[in-house]
Amino acid sequence: MCAKPLTPEEKYNLISRNLQEVLGEDKIKSVLKERDLKVYWGTATTGKPHVAYFVPMSKIADFLRAGAEVTILFADLHAYLDNMKAPWDLLALRVEYYEHSIKAMLKSIGVPLEKLKFVKGTEYELSKEYTLDVYRLTSVVTEHDAKKAGAEVVKQVEHPLLSGLLYPGLQALDEEYLKVDAQFGGVDQRKIFTFAEKYLPQLGYAKRAHLMNPMVPGLTGSKMSSSEEDSKIDLLDSPANVKKKLKKAFCEPGNIENNGVLSFVKHVVFPLLNESEGFVIKRSAEFGGDISFENFDALEQAFAKEEVHPGDLKAAVEIQINRLLAPIIKEFETPELKKLAQKAYPAPSKQKAGNQSGTDELTPSKLDIRVGKIVEVSRHPDADALYVEKIDLGEEQPRTIVSGLVNFVPIEEMQNRMVVVLCNLKAAKMRGVESQGMVLCASVDEPKQVEPLCPPEGAVAGERVFVENYEGGSPDVVLNPKKKVWEKLQVDLKTNGDRVAQWQGNNLLTKSGGTIRSKTMTGAPIK
Numbered sequence: 001m002c003a004k005p006l007t008p009e010e011k012y013n014l015i016s017r018n019l020q021e022v023l024g025e026d027k028i029k030s031v032l033k034e035r036d037l038k039v040y041w042g043t044a045t046t047g048k049p050h051v052a053y054f055v056p057m058s059k060i061a062d063f064l065r066a067g068a069e070v071t072i073l074f075a076d077l078h079a080y081l082d083n084m085k086a087p088w089d090l091l092a093l094r095v096e097y098y099e100h101s102i103k104a105m106l107k108s109i110g111v112p113l114e115k116l117k118f119v120k121g122t123e124y125e126l127s128k129e130y131t132l133d134v135y136r137l138t139s140v141v142t143e144h145d146a147k148k149a150g151a152e153v154v155k156q157v158e159h160p161l162l163s164g165l166l167y168p169g170l171q172a173l174d175e176e177y178l179k180v181d182a183q184f185g186g187v188d189q190r191k192i193f194t195f196a197e198k199y200l201p202q203l204g205y206a207k208r209a210h211l212m213n214p215m216v217p218g219l220t221g222s223k224m225s226s227s228e229e230d231s232k233i234d235l236l237d238s239p240a241n242v243k244k245k246l247k248k249a250f251c252e253p254g255n256i257e258n259n260g261v262l263s264f265v266k267h268v269v270f271p272l273l274n275e276s277e278g279f280v281i282k283r284s285a286e287f288g289g290d291i292s293f294e295n296f297d298a299l300e301q302a303f304a305k306e307e308v309h310p311g312d313l314k315a316a317v318e319i320q321i322n323r324l325l326a327p328i329i330k331e332f333e334t335p336e337l338k339k340l341a342q343k344a345y346p347a348p349s350k351q352k353a354g355n356q357s358g359t360d361e362l363t364p365s366k367l368d369i370r371v372g373k374i375v376e377v378s379r380h381p382d383a384d385a386l387y388v389e390k391i392d393l394g395e396e397q398p399r400t401i402v403s404g405l406v407n408f409v410p411i412e413e414m415q416n417r418m419v420v421v422l423c424n425l426k427a428a429k430m431r432g433v434e435s436q437g438m439v440l441c442a443s444v445d446e447p448k449q450v451e452p453l454c455p456p457e458g459a460v461a462g463e464r465v466f467v468e469n470y471e472g473g474s475p476d477v478v479l480n481p482k483k484k485v486w487e488k489l490q491v492d493l494k495t496n497g498d499r500v501a502q503w504q505g506n507n508l509l510t511k512s513g514g515t516i517r518s519k520t521m522t523g524a525p526i527k
Helices: 008-016 025-034 051-065 076-081 088-108 128-138 143-149 162-177 187-203 239-248 260-272 296-304 310-331 335-344 485-490
Strands: 021-023 038-044 069-075 116-120 182-186 209-213 279-281 291-293 369-379 387-392 399-403 418-422 428-430 433-435 441-444 449-452 464-467 493-495 501-503 506-510
Touching: 008 025, 008 051, 021 025, 021 187, 025 209, 038 051, 038 076, 038 162, 051 069, 051 088, 051 182, 051 209, 051 260, 051 310, 069 076, 069 088, 069 162, 076 088, 076 162, 088 116, 088 310, 088 335, 128 162, 128 187, 143 162, 143 187, 162 187, 182 187, 187 209, 239 310, 260 279, 260 296, 260 310, 279 310, 291 296, 399 433
Parallel strands: 038 069, 038 182, 069 116, 182 209
Antiparallel strands: 021 209, 279 291, 369 387, 369 418, 369 464, 387 399, 428 433, 441 449, 464 506, 493 501, 501 506
């Protein structure tokens, strides 16, 4: 017996459910009255896909149920342009890894692959026509708009590379070259979507609709990140690892805000349940016995009232995650795919002590970062926003360092403060005063907030700070400004959901093993 065809309204409801925002709702409804929607979702092939990728996959399943034609774009060129987060020589391998991973995920949730089209960005983005359109776009796009468009997606630095400014334009052009009606992505891409709506018509191309998923928090309560190990569950994690990571996950009793466990249930588990299925939480008889929820709202209300214990919720989610991952893990057990995973994502090698800084390998061991103690501080005589500090770094004499912290830290809190200092920047004059290093801070632009990093308790002035897994090697005497060593390494420095300072997910540590932290800021760039 054939299923009854969906009406345009039913199709739209499927397409739009659980989304945070839809731009161009009328356009989508108009298309659905005439034919099925054409939509694309792109993913930059950088870090390993993780369990949060089931969030867009479950929406792709909705699109397909609504009869949409779906294109999945492996954005390899975008991955390279985003401050070279994916080295060129690894791009082809990572695209292959992504394709196997995403196909395995879709099979895991019962999505028929014959209804999908997979496209690699470099298949058309290097063509003459596309390249000419990039040049046409650069003739109408301002630097301000390009930087603003990529603010939530492209790594932000004080002096951005041109590649990062090109990124939003390429993503906009993809809509035209993939011949779609709508683009689907996270709400963090909203500025790129509105950029596309503004500039594509200026090239004579149609304005597309945009479908936006909410940002799902990771297990630590902040954004789920490929580079933050504890915030995500890898697609190939064993049941033991799933249990361990869920045990550490943020899931405060009664708290439904930034709760990654609840969000996963809302955006992945419920959309994938069959109509006859409920979400079952198993409990012992003394705690009320098993309980089943037919919809997420009922579960959320029960959790908010503390009628569902976090431990029981995590146990139920653990069962669902392992059910999703089991066929993916099985598929990747073949020698070919194991080898592919190792090649596409080689483990960071610990540097040997004998490795000198004369090598061209760009690793954080090149940075001379030390714990410092501010022994004297005053206002800069010619700049209202600057402090001039004398900082003890374990050398014969304290160093003079100029910091723009006047508007963020009262002067009385600067005196005798322990800080973290980058010591091998080339000395530079700041309004007439030579600065011999930089106090490292967690910093965000909107709203502007700057907070000096805090060494661990007991750290002493001059103590070396290094990045976990990069303990060996000697730092450069002076970082070469022409090679932009600091700028290239800095883009991967940030605080994680627990306020720990990290480089590519590896903790910044002192010799005694203590972690470097921000006092209050999570997910903030360090500069």
